[in-house]
Amino acid sequence: MGEFADKLAAQNPAFQRAYLGSLAPSLVKSGNLEKYYKTLTDFDFITAKINYPEFGVQPLIDDYDLIDGEETLNYSEYNSEKVKSLKLVQGALRLSAHILVTDKQQLASQLHGRLLNQKMPEEIQALLVQIRQRTTTPWLCTLTPSLTPSGGRLLRTLNGHSSSVNAVAVTPNGQQVISASDDNTLKVWNLATGEEQFTLNGHSNSVNAVAVTPNGQQVISASDDNTLKVWNLATGEEQFTLNGHSNSVNAVAVTPNGQQVISASYDNTLKVWNLATGEEQFTLKGHSYSVNAVAVTPNGQQVISGSIDSLKVWNLATGEEQFTLKGHSNSVNAVAVTPNGQQVISASDDSTLKVWNLATGEELFTLKGHSYSVKAVAVTPNGQQVISASNDKTLKVWNLATGGEQFTLIGHNSYVNAVAIIPNVQQVISASNDKTLKVWNLATGEQQFTLTEHNSSVNAIAVTANGQRVISASDDKTLKIWHLATGLELFSLRGHRTSVRAVAVTPDGKQVISGSVDNTLKIWNRLTGQELATLTGHFASVNTVAVTPDGKQVISGSVDNTLKIWNRLTGQELATLTGHNFSVNAVAVTPNGQQVISASDDNTLKVWNLETGEALFTLNGHNFSVNAVAVTPNGQQVISASRDNTLKVWNLVTGEELFTLKGHRDSVNAVAVTPNGQQMISASSDNTLKVWNLATGEVIATFIGESSINCCAVTPDRMTIVAGEQSGRVHFLRLEGMREESKEK
Template sequence: MGGIAAKLASKSAEFQNLFLGQFPEQQLKVGNSKKYYETLTDFDFISLKIQYPQFGVETLIRDYYLIDDPEILDRLEEDERVDYGQVKTLKLIERTLQLSAHILNQDPNQLVGQLWGRLQSFPEPEIQKILVDAVQSKSENPRFYPITATLTTPGGNLLRTLTGHKASVNVVAITSDGQTAVSTSDDNTLKVWDLQTGKETFTLSGHQASVNAVAITPDGQTIISVSNNLKLWSLKTGKEISTLTGHNNSINSVAITPDGQTAVSASSDNTLKLWTLKLWTLKLWNVETRRETFTLRGHRGLVNAVAITPDGKKAVSVSNNLKLWNLKTGWQISTLTGHKDSINAVAITPDGQKAVSASSDTNLKLWDLETGKAISTLRGHTDSVNAVAIIPDRQTAVSGSADTTLKLWDLQTGNVISTLSGHKDSVTAVAITPDGKKAVSGSADTTLKLWDLQTGKAISTLSGHKDSVTAVAITPDGKKAVSGSADTTLKLWDLQTEKAISTLSGHKDSVTAVAITPDGQKAVSSSTDTTLKLWDLETGKVISTFTGESSIYCCTVSPDGLTFLIGEHSGRVHFLHLEGG
């Protein structure tokens, strides 16, 4: 046991911690460069600090950086500084430790072998003394050390080896300031590295296949990675911002324009695609802290539906119960219970004071959102109630059921006003025109029907989907409707001509919900393919995509047209903000 090791052995753990952690810096700051140099060329100190639980090799390496610290150097007189020869020796040790850091982080007991394999060829007396002390140091276990300097020596081109990926590393990108690197791998991840310390800052997980390429925006804020899709990540937080889909095969490369506004991706589907990075990007926000990834947690089962109050301040989500949320803080206000089976749909009255829920227990319930209490139960359907909508400016609701009918309800009395029959299978969706005179229903019979609510008669049947119609929404002017289907498509309908205008294709599985922005220009759809898509209704093109972690069963848009709520199979409710435009 050497001098430092012997002295520390008799000291308290607190003293050992202070000595190993602070002694070199303290000595240099008071101008005692001799003691600083002696400490950092002492094998005992090097070995102890690497093996000490609170420190390790990276902390030790930072001790050697101190001789380059301008704040320290400016305070020292010329004769208090480490001389050139000593600096050379310290740099050799520092760079040796950098070369070996990835090994010593895993196994500090290899220190002797690493020093011998890299430093034998250097004649400096302190270097040779370190090697002698190293090989003479005691060890509880046998250890290898090279007879000759066969490992990479310090002073060459190699500075560090960064380890952590579990499969082939494919591509690396470096930020413009040279401080950070991002690597991609066949292990489906990206890793962010601090190039000064060699430490892994983040592991970015989300891709389902090999990550083939990566690019960093010129401002150093955003990472774009490509696999079977493109993902945008925050370099600061390591969080996923959004997913861009559109290629039909693996994406092999990506590049960003110098202004950081546009990305170009190249794919095995024989195409290149240009992506606007700033316009219409979806981000997940915590609206209280303004941090990404705002998730409303509380449901224990899949979230089937969600609705936002007209003032945009609250939301109601439904699963096996109803939950009322404050959208400003993200706090849960209350839980509303009373149904005996899963709740499939919810609608909020125009004044924002009440909600109507539809359940598989065959009933609807009218709720007071202020008290969280059920006002009444609406009974009349003979099978699961799948959809509900409230007529504007009237105390009337319309429901759709697996019993193939729609019913109009008087919300003041709880009585059925009329029953609308015509579908041949379960009614899965319903929407009402802004003037409250007509309704559009969707059914498992693959059709939509346009209804006159005053007469209770079907005006027309809209055919075109190849599977169950799962969702429907009407534009604010009442002239068009958008339907979603289990056939993976959406269709835009002209309610005046009763014809399909266009088919919106892009989802890979059943469309579960659809909503239209207040300006009537865009629609948002959710799907069991785990994505939310924003569509331009004029062009029929996808503007942006957000990918969740499980099937998305519902979506709605707030009155500002920029805020969305979506509910996942996992029970999460995501609060999304549409940025740009």
Template structure:
């Protein structure tokens, strides 16, 4: 029994805020001991959300607290592991031990290894214990994952004051998030079809969303209320941008037009006509004088328009596939375009000349691009599940960011240049630390040869009903088939059954492995990976699960407490 159990209400409250009291009293050693005590971490998480724990580590890491560099590294690693798992732990607190082991087993800190030994003894419920460090470790570029949408996340934007993230989704909603804590604040609902794009006004007070329902909507970000619906397009609206003065918005549509709107009145000002196919992207130059638009398969080019005269100034030609996204450097001199031809091109805005092409290092089409606030780097997002960072002076790829388990659809820079936010078909938003040190631990990205495994005992079989997200279990002797395993929230990719027919494990595109008791049909334990699982099997001992995920990691998990 934990020393934190069976406390009075007064002691419970004191215990929850014990790190604050220790920091205030200058009891640094006691504070560090507490924050490396698994029992305390588990106790606090059982009563509060993970952000409260994350903030406890900030107390110990503040500049006025004098601790050794080794202890700082230790506390940062634990804090980072909790932050990387926060979206999981806030939903399923029983995964704490498994998440810490999966992210920190590699760490050589004696304090961390002692904490992990404590975690291995946790026995409150059955759980799946990682035998290897197969989850993304702390200390790398990936900082936090946000979950909450029920369908693909199509677009993301950040407010100028760096306080909020706004995400758009095929679930027809926009979610507003606290950038610092990762908490979902509220949801904007009103669109009748999936939301394709989102932009924020320069004062950070309003959000403009675009949708396949042929409309745009202007929202008050402070109240969450809809201000106007902008009606006029004859087909789905694919992209939207706001002028630097915040007075107008420019929308791009599959109806082959761009429309310019007065944000004060919600009225259409004028329409730009000239594209021969649906308009897929739009950007406004930092000086507010020009609009740059791109079209899809027929033209494969960009157009530059004078916003005041409404005249087409330039056509930028060179891509061999549809142009998906546009960004302009802060100095107003260059345009960066992203295309289905797997390339980025950099153009001179004054002449329309192509300056150079960023080589097709992506293996699938590029869907989004952003430029850092200093104009020195570009970030591309691709259907190949990765983001790449490029030097805009040399055209050289600097690094690749792995973490999404499906196509990356949108990318936005935080104004301070330190953070990057991405959105994906995997239904997540990820926050990346662009100033992080190179990862000290590189998880091997093996090409797994595992395919869906179907284990058959002498009495039972397991098959997949992927469309209905339900594994089916039946009896071979009677031929009866019945649905009993309900619980996955996305398509099932694999099922395996133990040799004795007592347990089953299911793998799913919701990135969760579930262990089932086949007699009762209940879930005994769950384990979240960083990407959706595509295969699973039991080892011969019937107590070890082997699973592979879309990020090319292989997980070895021992069943505890069963």
């Protein structure tokens, strides 16, 4: 342990509490900035403050803000370069806060992973060394940059909803965020700390939209249960319900004077409500399809609505339709008005945004850049920038004067459904199908960092027998070859027409076999990247592929419910194995090459005689789809991973279920066994990778990524674990902190 840890350990709890709480403030107040810098880059201090019951992540993050006081600038010890180091550490903690509040054991892997890719200042380099030297419990250490780094535009993630987040609103004072979700709830968050303050329960179906009154006292929500609800923001109490729509309510807006609410519905209408009484004042009829979006002009005189058919501008006082804006080639999903009330920006399923002159209805220009539907739009308070959110998983920031794209915000792992501006600071908050909200900085973070990643979900991973190369398969239609020691991408294999779902390597490491949603398998020369052959015969997506130990045969599993056995040298289909009732998701071959084990959406595994193609027996026990399967090196046990959130260990000789491993909170997507057969690694949609003791069923270490972890593999020397994420990231990890005697077993 370090000097700080030794001193703290020698004191009683009362001293520890007082010391941890007052240390940073007292150092800044006294002007002892050199010791302040040293303390806030001391891993023992960071660990102690996070783990002490009366503190935690946010009080530690607050300690780093103390350096920003104007009086500190006059101290002779003030060092701007060291301040930058502190901000990097603070940023890493903020990015990981939503993880650390639930699992403090993730501190080492999160902090190391987010600081590893900096052009590291001296203090950061020293901290990374401390993390590896002073973490005594087993942990998974990132070897290459693969977590979102500190210093970029992403500031914080808010995690708590159990389903897609559809909408977000910020209070006028910029202190609270309200989110609306498919989990039928709204959540109120403290924006400064990321803490969930309370949940608004009352809707009986998905909540699609949310708005806050100008005085910040009330929240209005719109739902698929055909209602709107009005809530007291201070207490979380439901005040009343607005009934009147005959179908889902898709959008809601509040007039600038806070007296009226306008709702847009799937019933093709908009309704105007008196917010004080809850009375419906009148209905705006004119759209012939679902109304998806609504906005009110800053003067409160006009309403703009967006539908599948067009945009319409209405006189709010009379309910009269003034004119229609036509130009999009698909549904309009969102609409915003500039602060001066002169322009309207619309977002559409045609992947574009359009800017309109509100006085004349003229289309001024189109913003092109998104590759899929644009779901949300917001305008900065100064009217100079537009922020859009899209199904392409990104947000884009545009210059409203020129229509030029300024930059893209990348970090969500699924559709981005909503975006809101945080008043008085250059920040925005977004909401996504990935169940999270993210806070972004528009002003800083211009530096770009290179992460180890694909452009889309990584579905499969394989490692060559010599442990020198890793091959990954992705939804971006490519396979990538990586240098294991450095994590550098060597080259890509391109040839599949759509997502690549499976990959295997021949025992000699010279060829790669891939399986794709295009129903084919391809054989590649790993050394040159040349495509050698295409195997056709499956009638649906190829989900999995394996090679026999002698390298002569390839086994594939498909959505067509079958397995096929192929001659690798000739490409000839040798046999088709039928017996599963649904998609075959995974396949493994025993070390002696005599048996094949398959896993299926029919909730079972089957054991086959490879020579005869006969199904020997079925392993029943999972109550949901079986996603993955692995065989121990001695060929005696099979491990299966399922969508029922568990892994099961089976006796391969008898077919008996030996035990079940529980610990994941979502589907288990992949499993791998270490070459010595003592540990196994599982990857899950709960964003975690777990290392298990196979003999005891205990979890040795956990790593938390930034999206669903879909696949994993272990190098032959047991030293490195490679995992692929839905986000496109490829993680190279090393298990550290194990006792030496444990390593030798």
